[in-house]
Amino acid sequence: MxxxxxxxxxxxxxxxxxxxxxxxxxxxxxxxxxxxxxxxxxxxxxxxxxxxxxxxxxxxxxxxxxxxxxxxxxxxxxxxxxxxxxxxxxxxxxxxxxxxxxxxxxxxxxxxxxxxxxxxxxxxxxxxxxxxxxxxxxxxxxxxxxxxxxxxxxxxxxxxxxxxxxxxxxxxxxxxxxxxxxxxxxxxxxxxxxxxxxxxxxxxxxxxxxxxxxxxxxxxxxxxxxxxxxxxxxxxxxxxxxxxxxxxxxxxxxxxxxxxxxxxxxxxxxARDDFAFVAPAAPYEECVAAALSSAARPYFLSDSGDNPTAGGAGDVTWTLARLLAEPAFAEGGGSTAIYASLPDAGAARSVAATFAAEGAGAEVDVEAGARVDDGPHGPVRLRGVVEHASDGDPDAGIVTVVRVGGLRVILTERRKPYHLESDFTALGLDPRGTDVVVVKIGYLEPELYDMAADWMLMLTPGGVDQDLLRLGHHRLTAPTHPFHPFPTEPDLRADLL
Incomplete structure (x- = not known):
């Protein structure tokens, strides 16, 4: 005492x-x-x-x-x-x-x-x-x-x-x-x-x-x-x-x-079998189709498999590659989207240099992403115009915005989670006025949750894949639900320490 x-x-x-x-x-x-x-x-x-x-x-x-x-x-x-x-x-x-x-x-x-x-x-x-x-x-x-x-x-x-x-x-x-x-x-x-x-x-x-x-x-x-x-x-x-x-x-x-x-x-x-995803969850194709057919705006989609706030590398390009190929987000496709975000130091510096030399609207053509985690997909090609570039973000370092058709890609020097409305507006982006906002996250953080008119959890690949059984755990103590069968009820008696 x-x-x-x-x-x-x-x-x-x-x-x-x-x-x-x-x-x-x-x-x-x-x-x-x-x-x-x-x-x-x-x-x-x-x-x-x-x-x-x-x-x-x-x-x-x-x-x-x-x-x-x-x-x-x-x-x-x-x-x-x-x-x-x-x-x-x-x-x-x-x-x-x-x-x-x-x-x-x-x-x-x-x-x-x-x-x-x-x-x-x-x-x-x-x-x-x-x-x-x-x-x-x-x-x-x-x-x-x-x-x-x-x-x-x-x-x-x-x-x-x-x-x-x-x-x-x-x-x-x-x-x-x-x-x-x-x-x-x-x-x-x-x-x-x-x-x-x-x-x-x-x-x-x-x-x-x-x-x-x-x-x-x-x-x-x-x-x-x-x-x-x-x-x-x-x-x-x-x-x-x-x-x-x-x-x-x-x-x-x-x-x-x-x-x-x-x-x-x-x-x-x-309650082990009663737990369910915090939002409607589905593969990429189903989520994007739902977002594009909905009248709710903005419609948020979680790119959950590469969520940097759960341990993902942050530079998996699997989802972005598909968004770049979506006709709805192509030039003249009629829909707008934001992708937050993709870290690639070399690509971000290159885009920032073009912005410094030629200003907003300059054309860029860079390969980016998958420098750390290239398992699900390799680098993607961003061929569009640069709308923003800045330096000094305490987390991301250099931050750029590249517009490819109706899709705006936030390209950064380092990993950064995008959880706040100000994270977007500081870059000249208007998430509330955008059709679809794709964020590398799992459940939406409070500001995003409040901002979203509707949202879905995309089941995408990466280091924090929500499909736990396909990740390949092999060192867990057995049995552990849902990885192993239980021949008998577990011992749930507490130890006094």
Missing amino acids: TTSRPRVAIAGMSIESSTFSPHRSGWEAFTLRRGDELVTHYPFLADGAPLRQAADWTGVLHARSLPGGAVPADVYEAVRDEIVATLRAQQAEHGPYDGLLLDIHGAMTVVGRDDAETDLAAAVRDAVGPDTLVSTTMDLHGNVPRALAQLSDLITCYRMAPHEDVWETRERAATNLLARLRSGGAPKKAWLQVPVLLPGEKTSTRIEPAASIYAEVARVAGSPGVLDAALWVGYAWADEPSCRAAVVVTGDDEEAIVRGAERLGRRYWD
Whole structure:
């Protein structure tokens, strides 16, 4: 129990990594924050905020990346080792930390290593010792093997998908940590894994059954004797033994937390066949036909197989090649579309150079895409006019717009998700006034969802293919639904950690 103002460190590494993508998430993918820059990155720790004043916060190191492919071992180990070395040095000078906020995703894959977050948590625990309370905050699309739950004194995750409660979750992790430092110490934990692995697009909390199940998570968390409750759906695009759903309920009443964990685990298992895509889902041909025949404008289509916010390489051209061949989007075809987006550094620089030399409306002819993931389709030819080019986008770098007939292709230097209306309007594009908007995404993020008059989820190939069975998982713990048959009912009893 801490009676004076506690000392709390913040550290972590966060990325969602598809093992089915050839992309590698090296140093260029990560944003590194240390010191006060890291502390104030959390809105609830802004200067003058109550939580900021309740403890002495130290930013150690946090590395964050857009989802992508696996992380090279040397990159991960350098981040881990700096976190450990900094923690040891700071404690040698100022004494042990009372608490540590471990900010991770839960779906990081490191080349040659399973359960990378468990390795990170073990290294952090070894550095701070057994008496420092560690509060781990995660994405609900992460995986929670037993060891990770054991290494964390408190552990929680989002309760919304799309993740509109990102900061709320991290604040809950920090609030719970400070509360237990003031009184109570480490709570007990009830943990279980549920042998189900589904994509986020089938487990959105916008619809049933996830909406009711996650409402139950909140009810369990509010039960007497319970501090917090969390349910992870797991990460479907990695092939590791720990990839599956999990439940952790923390608190001081052993009977209450075990009962709550088992209730949540049973509800998730019983609903396994009830989960469906968050929107009408179909192959490319059916989706495009529906969009063109509909009066709803704008009509959004998700190019889901190469979604960079789920781990796709971002440069798969399979869908774009077909859009370029659609008569409706050809010159004089009568329909307009936006494609967001295609990263290709060389092509983007070439188009930007033409724009700088000749201005808007200049003709361009470049091959682009499939430099990283050329499995489904090779590079495409963009022969049209450049309407926009700019540099300095913090994510995309150079951003250009190439119009080919009625189709406007956003061509970028680096991967960038297009989730906001301003992402389009900043380029001179009018998504609301466009017939069809194709976005590399799964379920639509809030602004896109609100903007869409109607939408469909296209089942397209790529590193985050929604057709999980054709990806070729072979290392999952068997049996896991829907990959394996179940000869008997699974054991859904919670372990008390």
